[in-house]
Amino acid sequence: MGAFDWFWKAMGAQSERNDKKSKAIVDGSAAATADLAQLDDAAVANAARAAVAAGAIADKPAFLAALAVASQRTLGMAPHHVQSQAVLRLLEGDVIHMATGEGKTLVGAMAATGFALTGKRVHLVTVNNYLAGRDAEWMRPLVEFFGLSVDSVTEELDAKQRRQAYQADIVYAPVAELGFDVLRDNQITERSQAVQARADVALVDEADSVLVDEALVPLVLAGNRPGEAPTGQITAVVARLREGQDYVINDDGRAVSLTDEGARRVEQELGIDSLYSEENIGTILVKVNLALHARALLIRDIHYIVNEGKLSLIDASRGRVAQLQRWPDGLQAAVEAKEGLEVSEGGRILDTITLQELMRRYPLVCGMTGTAVEATDQLREFYGLRVSVIERNNPLQRVDEADRVYATIAEKNRAIVEEIERIHATGQPVLVGTHDVAESEELAAALHEREIAVNVLNAKNDAEEAGIIAQAGDLGRVTVSTQMAGRGTDIKLGGADGADHAEVIALGGLAVIGTSRYRTSRLDNQLRGRAGRQGDPGTSVFFISLEDDVVRQGGEDESLSARPDASGRVDSKRVRDFIAHCQRVTEGQLLEIHSQTWKYNQLLADQRIIIDERRANLLDSDQAWQELSQRAPARAAELRDAGLDEEVLERAARTIMLYHLDLAWADHLEVMDDVRESIHLRAIARETPIAEYHRIAVREFKHLAQDAVDKAVETFNTVRIDAEGAHLEDAGLSRPSATWTYMVSDNPLAGSGNSVLRGIGNIFR
Template sequence: MAFDWFWRAMGAQSTRNQKRSRTIVADAGAQTAELTRLDDAALAQRAHDLAAGGEITEPAEFLALLGVAAERTLGLTPFPVQSQAVLRLVEGDVIQMATGEGKTLVGAMAATGFALTGKRVHVITVNDYLAERDAEWMRPLVEFFGLKVAPVTEKLGPRERREAYASDVVYGPVNEIGFDVLRDQQITRRADAVQAPADVALVDEADSVLVDEALVPLVLAGSRPGLETTGQITDVVRHLREREHFTIDDERRNVFLTDAGADRVERELGIDSLYDDEHIGTTLVKVNLALHARALLIRDIHYIVVDGKVQLIDASRGRVADLQRWPDGLQAAVEAKEGLDVTEGGRILDTITLQALMRRYPMVCGMTGTAVEATDQLRQFYDLHVSVIDRNKELKRFDEADRIYATVAEKNRAIVEEIAHLNSTGQPVLVGTHDVAESEALAEALGDLGIEVNVLNAKNHAEEARIIAEAGDLGRVTVSTQMAGRGTDIRLGESVAELGGLAVIGTSRHRTARLDNQLRGRAGRQGDPGLSLFFVSLQDDVIVAGGAGDTVTAQPDPSGFIDSPRIRDWVGHCQRVTEGQLLEIHAQTWKYNQLLADQRVTVDERRTRLIDTGQAWSELAGRNPGRAAELAHLDQDTREQAARDIMLFHLDDEWAEHLAVMDDVRESIHLRAIARETPIDEYHRIAVREFKDLAQRAVDKASETFAAVRIDEDGAHLLDGGLARPSATWTYMVSDNSLAGSGNSVVSGIGNLFR
């Protein structure tokens, strides 16, 4: 194994000894002065010599070499803690480093180290901007050693992507890399693939990619109409009344028709029963989708409408999710609700979750500012361990105790007053809100007081880097949805340190403490002073959901403020409950996804054999020797490619049909589960049954096509037999968890949030 030396040198097989890694870093520091005497060529050659054969026997010297090269090429001398982080990454850990501690350099040094041992590395980012920025920023370091580095972004075409993926170090957004995996699974010639095999995924913002969005499916769709919600159903649902015609659960995740609601819908649509066999799989599904869109998905919280199109808001970052859509029926229902043209849904050709995508890599490591809180998920779903890296300079940020209020209205008044007070001193303020509506209402309230505000939300996320970079300027007030500018440094303006540094304010607790800490981490970089403060009300979503079924009494002062250790403990309890709920949702969703992921591996292996060998021709010729004899005059390459095209078409078609069947099952599993059998057990039973004969059906249909379709010097004319692949394909991300991360707006009403 290429990095056995790390396991041996640090005693990491059992103890993951941080003390030992610090010793290696100290040894590296002692060797730095001598190595600086080497010229560039000698320095690079020494690194290659140490990496010869894929193993490095002198880790301290190798680390020192990387450090000297970073100073020469980038003007950056790694801190000892950065060098320690490189060691832990190369070992395969997820490292936790605080904001502003230099994760970009750490990632580049680790990626270069992997590449020097002959491993191709994908540095996984969360968006195009960071992939392109970091690849260009770190290019001199990688190229110093004669290695190639390139970014993969949405704007690249197939040829450019193929060249980029051939590099030793590839920076790319997780969605783009995943979409390329899906597109490569549709090729019929190996030369058409854009990706080259990679050995390591080094994941930036690892908690976001590996945990928050782990179960988000990436989808490749082809041109075929999808399930649409008709205007008539939308009109009927629009007039239903809550509690009389439908109910919503306490977590506002599910909505249910009452008997009275079902009666009204049936009467309006002119049908006997929504639950007849004729309607249960069609009309009832559409009604439920329209009801979900009407009751649970709120404009400017879960989505915005721009230029006549519905754009989803990424719940974990509060930004427009350009490539996301809900499952086709729900997307159409929201479009119909807003009176927009309903977009074509398309047939799903293939899909893969981010979690399954990451598990394709032989090795995964990562870095983030908040990994400890995700330790359980990282271990359970990826068998990854977390290493906490100390700060280079002592933290000077003051984390004030939460200010708790009885009602949302009282809390919001206090937020405005606190921001105004801080602004009057010139101290910069960064406010983290939970949705677009809340951010705009707060900005308006501050504007009424004459306070100039920079707003960063899903409506202007293109300006994110600039707005965040300026957030530490004197007198600046920045209001942002969710996690502002991860990957962009907030540097303090002149004289700001004397005023107390950047003040970070959270308008409510998040559903996990990890997200709270992400926001807190925006202040106090590299020993800067700073302040973090969260406001909470007993009406906040996280308190209502986490405390459902329990009651708590408090004695607020005239302003609504509650100063009580018991209530403070209660708030923490409610947040822990919601964290547990999210983990349970993750675990259940993982169980649904895992079987399909395993089945997908089987299909992938079959595809690989068909593409890379002559197996397709052998199978078809063996089943129909007469037809094979008729084609004997064609050259072998033509015959084999024709057979390959036929076999792959039917294999892909059967897989797409399997996905469609299982999607329908998933939507209605609560109706199909049998007595004394849980929905997940029933889902697995159906999935195994449906998949069992998939390959055989594909071969049988391929054999029929082989016998009937015209095959000549130009190959198999599948189009003549109506067997063309989709004329157009597109990619998107499916947002299954449409309500995760919603803030206070659902409870309090949009119009008077800060009034």
């Protein structure tokens, strides 16, 4: 370990030297900026191009100076020295740690423009559609100053609009849309159908959120087929089951199972001998488990909302509606049945990719966030990325108070309401960060009872985000937001126009209140960072109860004695230290989950590379026709004798080959998903589950490509092929008539800090 420690210390020293070098370059660009400011626009743009040689930046001071002058002229924003330093570190491929409110939007645009000037296409990866569209338009004048193009991809664009947008030099897009377009492009049968143009650089905003927190969230493309929804009878039976008696939820709230008594009750009510018989285990038991998961683990206004008779998932890490996304494997239908809604059609997984795998497709990844330092180990381990810390332009004036700890959730929530009422009476703006929709609405209702006006920002109204956040720093405002950590928007003191800035400053700036600690301190710091931007004053404080999830899970099997006062408050450094320990435990659990999940995903990611290469060869050459005509020469001769053009034959062969390759890959994903669900049962003696999983994955994949070719030959020999191509639908082999995308909602960072899986009900009263 001594040598290992020495190595990372040396890496840290190298990073520090590089940061010092960056500061020297930025200092040297000041004189060049003054000189360029005297020239016209064309000369400034030419100076930037002249600073580039052989696809690299040869004259960094001149390059930064040109970007600075262009920013001032086009946006009216002269970058601070620390912003120029951040640009330089991004261009070197680092993840920069830069505090909230220090101007990351401009830094990202300048760095993206820099990359584009060296001939690289850039995807500037955002956390949501709103920021992608807003930032692309906001930064457009800067990019176009240099004769470059910029566009945005958002979920409402159709294929033609997306194809056009991806041709730009700089493309702003939410990470999920980038991933879904990769999946959709992996289903095309002609290269002209692809929408995404390959990019050289991914510049990731909120990098720790994308690259760490959600890195292992699978993006899924599904195709229509009859689903495995629970019947109305099964839904009704499960609705009558009793927690603790008929079923149990595990401690982390991520799994539920029937007890022996519960299984007997279900069997009796359904009139079957055994749920676990060979004829029932793959049908009725699956549907019972889906209905039970929907009933016990998925809670309305926390995991989903119902609006106008439709079910909408909530993206827990951002507190937003997850547009066009579904749960897999009949779970969507199970929840719809539970809520008495029209049950939608099910589907099969056609393809899937994790955000981590998506990011690793880019030759260069860099990024920026206000909480990169806390994610240094993960960024280094999983991406080989280095973190550069960028100093604040102005010293931090925010006061971070010690946690206020209470014995119970009820006592804590009463104290939160009283604290908001106290601060509000002074006129100081308050931002409250909650963990889910139900909590935000209960808090808002409790405040309304005290005649305090509240702006609520959650998944039910996230379309109003810009307006709500723009006013959150105004006099007397109380804003309650779910998952403020993932919103990516700064709050200006004094309101959108800053009219009351001085008065809010005099009152102490924005007061941030957290209703519970997150399971990682990084998310706590993201919430804190909403106050104290650009040297403004502000305060932050977290309220915690000993019943909160982070304490209950992180302190499992540990005992703690505490003496609360009459209000239920526990004012003890020992208790606060224990809570910090609990949070470190949950952070370690999350890292272990990440590490284990990465090991499961990595082999499939390697196999995907092989499939992608095979697919590209079939798309971009006549390989499909060559292989089929060699394997079935008589059929090939027959088609040629029929007078079909060579182009028609190549297209037909390509369609057949790609159909069976894609089907084989989808089948492989389905098999491996089943294996992973049951791997703890299938692991052999002295074999770890991951080793057994890898053994099965290699075995199953070994013959995938050849089996796909064999089936393609069979189809080639039998399917009708004419001038219109191969009529696969005649043989029941058509591709899905409809597809949709979703994210599998099993993020270990999701969930409330207030033990919502045990039920919420009037928690602030």
